[in-house]
Amino acid sequence: MSRDNYEVIIGLEVHAELSTKTKIFCSCPTEFGAAPNTHVCPICMAMPGTLPVLNEKVVEYAVKAGLATNCEISRDSKNDRKNYFYPDLPKAYQISQFDKPLCEHGYVEIDTDEGKKRIGLTRIHIEEDAGKLNHDDFGGGSLVDLNRAGVPLIEIVSEPDIRSSEEAEKYLRKLKSILEYIEVSDCKMQEGSLRADVNVSVRKKGDTKFGTRTETKNMNSFKSITREIEYEIDRQIDIIEDGGEVEQETLRWDDVSGKTFPMRNKEDAEDYRYFPEPDLVAIKLSEEYIENIKKSLPELPESRKQRYLEEYKLSEKDANIITSSKYLSDLFEGATKICNNPKAVNNWIISDISRILNETEMEPIEIPFDSKQLAKLVMLIDKGTISSSIAKKVLVEMFEHPRDPEDIIDEKGWVQISDEGAIKDVVLKVLEANPQSVADYKGGKDKALGYLVGQAMKETRGKANPQMLNKMFLEELKK
Amino acid sequence: MDITELTVHELQEKLKNKELTIKEITEAYINRINEKEKDVQAFVTELTDEAKKSAEEIQSKVENGEITGEFAGIPIGIKDNICTKGIKTTCSSRMLENFVSPYDATVMEKINNENMIDLGKLNMDEFAMGGSTEYSYFHPTRNPWNLNKVPGGSSGGSAAAVASNMVPWALGSDTGGSIREPASFCGVVGLKPTYGLVSRYGLVAFASSLDQIGPITKDVRDAAMLLNIIAGHDKKDTTSSDRPKVDYTKALKNDVKGLKIGVPKEFFGEGINEEVKEQLQKAIETYKELGAEVEEFSLDIAQYALATYYIIACAEASSNLGRFDGIRYTYRTKEFKSLKEIYKKSRSEGFGPEVKRRIILGTYVLSSGYYDAYYKKAQQVRTLVMNEFNKGFEKYDVILTPTSPTVAFDIGSKSNNPLEMYLADICTVSVNIAGLPGISIPCGVDKEGMPVGMQLIGNKFCEETILNAAYTFEQKIKFRENHKPEFKR
Numbered sequence: 019m020s021r022d023n024y025e026v027i028i029g030l031e032v033h034a035e036l037s038t039k040t041k042i043f044c045s046c047p048t049e050f051g052a053a054p055n056t057h058v059c060p061i062c063m064a065m066p067g068t069l070p071v072l073n074e075k076v077v078e079y080a081v082k083a084g085l086a087t088n089c090e091i092s093r094d095s096k097n098d099r100k101n102y103f104y105p106d107l108p109k110a111y112q113i114s115q116f117d118k119p120l121c122e123h124g125y126v127e128i129d130t131d132e133g134k135k136r137i138g139l140t141r142i143h144i145e146e147d148a149g150k151l152n153h154d155d156f157g158g159g160s161l162v163d164l165n166r167a168g169v170p171l172i173e174i175v176s177e178p179d180i181r182s183s184e185e186a187e188k189y190l191r192k193l194k195s196i197l198e199y200i201e202v203s204d205c206k207m208q209e210g211s212l213r214a215d216v217n218v219s220v221r222k223k224g225d226t227k228f229g230t231r232t233e234t235k236n237m238n239s240f241k242s243i244t245r246e247i248e249y250e251i252d253r254q255i256d257i258i259e260d261g262g263e264v265e266q267e268t269l270r271w272d273d274v275s276g277k278t279f280p281m282r283n284k285e286d287a288e289d290y291r292y293f294p295e296p297d298l299v300a301i302k303l304s305e306e307y308i309e310n311i312k313k314s315l316p317e318l319p320e321s322r323k324q325r326y327l328e329e330y331k332l333s334e335k336d337a338n339i340i341t342s343s344k345y346l347s348d349l350f351e352g353a354t355k356i357c358n359n360p361k362a363v364n365n366w367i368i369s370d371i372s373r374i375l376n377e378t379e380m381e382p383i384e385i386p387f388d389s390k391q392l393a394k395l396v397m398l399i400d401k402g403t404i405s406s407s408i409a410k411k412v413l414v415e416m417f418e419h420p421r422d423p424e425d426i427i428d429e430k431g432w433v434q435i436s437d438e439g440a441i442k443d444v445v446l447k448v449l450e451a452n453p454q455s456v457a458d459y460k461g462g463k464d465k466a467l468g469y470l471v472g473q474a475m476k477e478t479r480g481k482a483n484p485q486m487l488n489k490m491f492l493e494e495l496k497k
Numbered sequence: 498m499d500i501t502e503l504t505v506h507e508l509q510e511k512l513k514n515k516e517l518t519i520k521e522i523t524e525a526y527i528n529r530i531n532e533k534e535k536d537v538q539a540f541v542t543e544l545t546d547e548a549k550k551s552a553e554e555i556q557s558k559v560e561n562g563e564i565t566g567e568f569a570g571i572p573i574g575i576k577d578n579i580c581t582k583g584i585k586t587t588c589s590s591r592m593l594e595n596f597v598s599p600y601d602a603t604v605m606e607k608i609n610n611e612n613m614i615d616l617g618k619l620n621m622d623e624f625a626m627g628g629s630t631e632y633s634y635f636h637p638t639r640n641p642w643n644l645n646k647v648p649g650g651s652s653g654g655s656a657a658a659v660a661s662n663m664v665p666w667a668l669g670s671d672t673g674g675s676i677r678e679p680a681s682f683c684g685v686v687g688l689k690p691t692y693g694l695v696s697r698y699g700l701v702a703f704a705s706s707l708d709q710i711g712p713i714t715k716d717v718r719d720a721a722m723l724l725n726i727i728a729g730h731d732k733k734d735t736t737s738s739d740r741p742k743v744d745y746t747k748a749l750k751n752d753v754k755g756l757k758i759g760v761p762k763e764f765f766g767e768g769i770n771e772e773v774k775e776q777l778q779k780a781i782e783t784y785k786e787l788g789a790e791v792e793e794f795s796l797d798i799a800q801y802a803l804a805t806y807y808i809i810a811c812a813e814a815s816s817n818l819g820r821f822d823g824i825r826y827t828y829r830t831k832e833f834k835s836l837k838e839i840y841k842k843s844r845s846e847g848f849g850p851e852v853k854r855r856i857i858l859g860t861y862v863l864s865s866g867y868y869d870a871y872y873k874k875a876q877q878v879r880t881l882v883m884n885e886f887n888k889g890f891e892k893y894d895v896i897l898t899p900t901s902p903t904v905a906f907d908i909g910s911k912s913n914n915p916l917e918m919y920l921a922d923i924c925t926v927s928v929n930i931a932g933l934p935g936i937s938i939p940c941g942v943d944k945e946g947m948p949v950g951m952q953l954i955g956n957k958f959c960e961e962t963i964l965n966a967a968y969t970f971e972q973k974i975k976f977r978e979n980h981k982p983e984f985k986r
Contacts, residue, residue: 060600064820066593066701067580067602069734101816101863103840110819162824291863293872296705296813299735 043070084121138177352389519570602699620654649679674925681950696731759893815859900950
C-alpha cells in the first residue's frame, strides 16, 4: 500500500461539558457520579408543559471559549431544536444551535515539525447533553438515567485542516489546555466531559476534491483517537487501492478489536428537522458584555510559555510540556513561588512527575498533591535534609498516599545522615570490609571510590549525605 | 336566587355581604354539575368531593381570619391541558390518560394562592387540536344551547361548563382560536391575551409561539378579574413579558365615545354565514350609537393567515409532541419487540387521528428540502401579517370581526372533513399569528337561537382597550338578560 501517495483530511467535532454549577435550562446540579435520576426535575425530565430558561453562565463560558480561540462572537444568536427520537433524549429534541452559533471563524495554533500551524474553527455553539442508557442487569432491558440530560455542552467544530493523527492529537491537546486555562470545562476525558467525533477522509495527492469522509462518534481518549485515525486511513486507502469507493458512514470505534464498525449508513441518515426554538428568546450580546468577558480572560498557555522562557529561562521544550496543562503550569508556578528554585521544580515536573503520570495513565488534574507540597520536597533537598534519591521515593509516596513530604520522611526515617561522627563510622566500616577496593584506589583506579560510596549508601539505606561521604572517603584514603 | 346564575363579581358581593357562604356556593355548583353534566359532558375529571372539602377548609380559614382575599372560595374549572399537581392532566388524550403532573402550572399556583376551588378538569380536543371538542379521546362535549351541536373547541369543555353554569368561570387556552371560538359558540366571553402576557409554564405545549392561556367567563368584568389573577411575568417562561401589572377592571369605563373601530372587509366576505353577518352589522350599528367611529378597511394579508397558521402550528406541534414516546409517563403499547416498535405502536395507539394528521403535516413542512418552501415562507408571511396589523393599529384602536364564520354546527357534521374544520378558524388564527389580544363576546343569536360571537382585536398589550369596548357593548345589549341556554335536544 502506498500511503505516501495519499493526503489525509481530518476534522474534529469536540464536545466539552461546561463546568457550570447548574444545568443549561434548569437549576439541577451538573455534578458527575450521583445515583441515577437524582439530579433531575420536571424540566430536564421533559414533563409536559415545562419550559427551558437559558443559564446565562453557559453563554458566558461559551463566549470565553470563543474569545480564547480567536473566534468572532455573534451579537445576535439563537437556539434551535434538533429533533430525533431516542430514550436518552426526553424531549425528543435537543436544544442546540443551527445557523446562528455563538462563535465563528476562530483558530487554534499547534506546533508541528514545519513550525506553527493554524487549525481553523468553523464554529462553537452551545447545546444540552442527553441522558444515559444503562443496561439493566436484572430485568434485561435498558434503564434511562437523566442526570446528564441538560448538562451544558459546547461543540467546537474544526475546519478540515488537520492532516495526520499527530496533528489531531496536538490540536485536541491544545484545545483541552485552552479550555482548562479559561476554566470553562474540567475536560475529564474518562468521565466523558471531553469527547470528539472524528471525521476522516483521504484523497490522492494533487486532488482538489475531498474524498468521502467517515465520522466516528464519541471518542474519549487521545490514544484511541490516534489509533482510530490510523486505522481509518489504512482502511480507506485499502478500499480505494482495491478499486472500491469509501462509503459515507457514521462509525463506532471498538477499542478492543482496534476497528471501526458502522453505526448507521447514509440511507437511513436522520433528518433532524432543525427549527428555531420558540420557547427561548434570541440571545443578544452587547459590546460591553463581550468586552467585559475579554477583560476577564486569564493568561493563556501561549503567553505563559513566553513568560517562562524569559522569566525562568526554561527550555522551549520544557515550557511547552509544562504549559500544555493548566494544572502542571499552576503546579510549576505555585511551587516556584514558594521554593524559588524554578530549575528544580521544572526538572521534577518534566521527569519524575510526567513519568508517573504516563505510567499510571493519570491526567495532571488528578495529581494528588499541591504546589506547596512539591515546593517542600524541593526545599528539603536544597537544605540537605534528604538526598535526591530519597526524594524520588518521597514523590512516589506522595502519589500513592498523599501527605506532606516531611511527614513521609519522619515516618519512614528517611532523614539524610549529615552527622560527621555517624558518617565517619560508616566510612571506616566500609573501608575495613573492602580492602581490595582500597588497594585498587590506591593503585590508581579512581572508579573504586564510586564503589565504596555505593557500599556506604547501601549500608545507610540511601540516607547518608553523598557529598559528605565523598569528602570523608577521600580524606581517609589519603591517610 | 339561583347561585349558579351569578357572575363571579356578583358572588363576591354576596360573600362580602354575608348573603352567601363559600360552602353554599360550592354546593350549588356541585348540585348543578350533578344535574347537567350527564347532558353536557364538559368534564374529564370532576373534583366535586375535593371541592366540598376545600370549601369547608377555606370557609373556616376565612372565618378565623387566617386568610383574606377577594377570590377565596370562588370555584373555577380548568382546561385539561393545564398541569395540576397531584391531579390528572390528560389533554383529553389516551396518551396521557393516567398522567398525574408532579407540579402546578404557574397559572395554577396563582389560582391556588387566591384560595380558589378547583371543580375539575375540563374536556377539550385532544392536545387542543380541533374546533369542536369532538376530538377528545374520552367523549365529545355538547353545546348547552342545543345538545346536538358542538360547543366549539378546543376549549369546548371550559366554554360549555361556563355556559351551563357548572362553573362560574374557567381557564382555557388559545392557539388559533381555542378560547374565542367555543366562547362564541356557547354565548360566553373568551379572552385570548397578548402573547407573553400570561405564563405558559405548565400549559402542555401545542404550538409554543402561539399558545396563550386565557379566561372564559360569563361577562367582561369577570374576564378582566381573572386576567388580573393570571397575567404577569414569570421567570420560568422567558417568552413572558415583564411589563408592570395593571388592574384590568379599571379599564371598564362603559364609554366608547371617539373609539376608532376598524372593520376589515375580508372578514365579511365569502364563507361567512349571512346570519352571522347580520348580527355583526347590528353590533356595528350599536357601536356607532354609542359614539364610536367605525370604518371599513382592508386587511388583505389575512387571506394567507390560515395556511401560515397551519404550517407554523403543526411544525411546532410535531416537535412538542415528540416527548410522548411511550418511554416514561405516557401510554405504552402492550407488545413490542424493539425500541422502534415502542415508538411506532405507542404513538399510533396513543394519539387520535387529528393529532396524527398534524404531526405528519408538521414533520413534512420541517423536512429538509421542504423547510424553505413551507416553514420559512410561513415565518415570512407571519412577519407580513404582523406588519399589516401594525398598520391597522396606526389608524384604529380596535379591529372588529366575527369570531367564527358560523354559529355552532351539528355534532358529526365536520369531524370527517378536516379542511372544513380548519376553515372555522379563519377569523381567529391571524390574531395568534400576530401575537395580539382578542376577545369574543356574544352579540346576538341566529334564527335557531344559537349565539353569534363578535371578536374585538387590540394592539399588543392593549387588553384594556378591547375589554372596555367589549364591556360597553355588553352593558348596552344585555345579552345574558335576554338569552339563556335551553339544553335543547
